[in-house]
Amino acid sequence: MAARVLVIGSGGREHTLAWKLAQSPQVKQVLVAPGNAGTACAGKISNAAVSVNDHSALAQFCKDEKIELVVVGPEAPLAAGIVGDLTSAGVRCFGPTAQAAQLESSKKFAKEFMDRHEIPTAQWRAFTNPEDACSFITSANFPALVVKASGLAAGKGVIVAKSQAEACRAVQEIMQEKSFGAAGETVVVEEFLEGEEVSCLCFTDGKTVAEMPPAQDHKRLLDGDEGPNTGGMGAYCPAPQVSKDLLVKIKNTILQRAVDGMQQEGAPYTGILYAGIMLTKDGPKVLEFNCRFGDPECQVGHPPTS
Ligand code: AMP
Numbered sequence: 001m002a003a004r005v006l007v008i009g010s011g012g013r014e015h016t017l018a019w020k021l022a023q024s025p026q027v028k029q030v031l032v033a034p035g036n037a038g039t040a041c042a043g044k045i046s047n048a049a050v051s052v053n054d055h056s057a058l059a060q061f062c063k064d065e066k067i068e069l070v071v072v073g074p075e076a077p078l079a080a081g082i083v084g085d086l087t088s089a090g091v092r093c094f095g096p097t098a099q100a101a102q103l104e105s106s107k108k109f110a111k112e113f114m115d116r117h118e119i120p121t122a123q124w125r126a127f128t129n130p131e132d133a134c135s136f137i138t139s140a141n142f143p144a145l146v147v148k149a150s151g152l153a154a155g156k157g158v159i160v161a162k163s164q165a166e167a168c169r170a171v172q173e174i175m176q177e178k179s180f181g182a183a184g185e186t187v188v189v190e191e192f193l194e195g196e197e198v199s200c201l202c203f204t205d206g207k208t209v210a211e212m213p214p215a216q217d218h219k220r221l222l223d224g225d226e227g228p229n230t231g232g233m234g235a236y237c238p239a240p241q242v243s244k245d246l247l248v249k250i251k252n253t254i255l256q257r258a259v260d261g262m263q264q265e266g267a268p269y270t271g272i273l274y275a276g277i278m279l280t281k282d283g284p285k286v287l288e289f290n291c292r293f294g295d296p297e298c299q300v301g302h303p304p305t306s
Pocket residue numbers: 122146148155158160190191192193194197219229276287288
C-alpha cells in the first residue's frame with residue numbers, strides 16, 4: 001500500500017525531498033509543512049497548514065491524516081526534539097533525536113566528541129567568559145583564528161578573523177552584543193584550516209554508514225569569492241576533489257567513527273549525518289557536523305555512477 005509522507009521545512013531542500021519522495025511508487029502523497037510556493041500544489045505534493053512547533057498537535061495531525069513517515073529537513077525542529085516526541089507518540093520519523101542532534105546544535109559538544117573519538121578537526125578551546133576568550137586569543141600563536149557561537153545560528157555564527165583584534169571583536173559581538181542570542185553564550189575559538197571545503201553526507205541507521213557522493217557549496221555571498229560566509233549560495237556534485245580513496249578515508253575516519261561514537265555514548269545517531277570537511281595538507285579535517293541534508297547540497301545530489 002502506498003504511503004502518505006510529511007516533510008517538515010520550507011526551503012529548496014524540502015522541495016527537493018518532497019519531489020524525490022513523490023517519484024517513489026511506494027508514496028501516494030507528500031505533504032509539506034509549512035512548505036513554500038514550489039510545494040504548494042505539484043502533482044502528489046501539497047502544503048499542510050499545521051504548526052511544526054507544537055509536537056503533540058503535530059502528532060495528532062499525523063494520525064488524523066494517516067501519515068506513515070515524517071521526514072525532517074531543517075536542524076531547528078531536530079534540535080527541539082521533534083523526532084523523540086513524534087516517535088513516542090507512535091509516528092515514524094526520519095532524523096536524529098535531540099540528544100544526537102547535539103552534534104550540530106552544540107559546537108562545543110561536537111568538538112569534545114571529536115576529541116574523545118579521535119576524529120580529525122581543528123585545535124580549539126571553548127569559553128563562557130569574553131575576557132578569558134580574548135586573553136586566549138591574544139596569547140594564541142595562529143596566523144588566523146575562527147570564532148564561533150556554539151549554538152545554532154543558521155550558518156551565520158562563524159567569523160573568520162585575520163587578526164587578534166578582529167577575533168576579540170568577534171567575541172564581543174557574539175558574547176556581549178549577543179548578535180546570535182543564546183547561541184552565543186559559549187564561544188568556540190579554533191585554528192584556521194586552509195584548503196578546499198567539501199560536504200560529505202551519509203545515511204545511517206545508527207550502525208551502518210551509506211555515504212553519498214561528495215558535494216561542494218559556494219559559501220561567499222558575492223561573485224568573485226567576495227563577501228561574508230553564508231550557508232551556501234549554490235552547489236554541485238560530485239566534487240572531483242574527493243577521489244574514491246579519499247571518500248573511503250573520510251567514511252572510515254570521520255563518518256563511521258562518529259556513528260560508532262554516538263552508539264557507544266548511548267545516543268545512537270540515525271538519519272542524515274553531514275560532515276563539513278576541509279581538505280588540508282595533513283588530510284581531511286571536520287569543520288562542523290550537521291544533523292540533516294545540506295541546503296543547497298540536497299538539490300544537486302545524485303546516485304553514485306558506479
Ligand atoms: P561551520 O558552521 O562551523 O561549518 O562554519 C561555517 C563556515 O566557516 C565553514 O563552512 C567554513 O567555510 C568556515 N570555517 C569554519 N571553521 C573553520 C576553520 N577552522 N578554518 C577555516 N574555515 C572555517
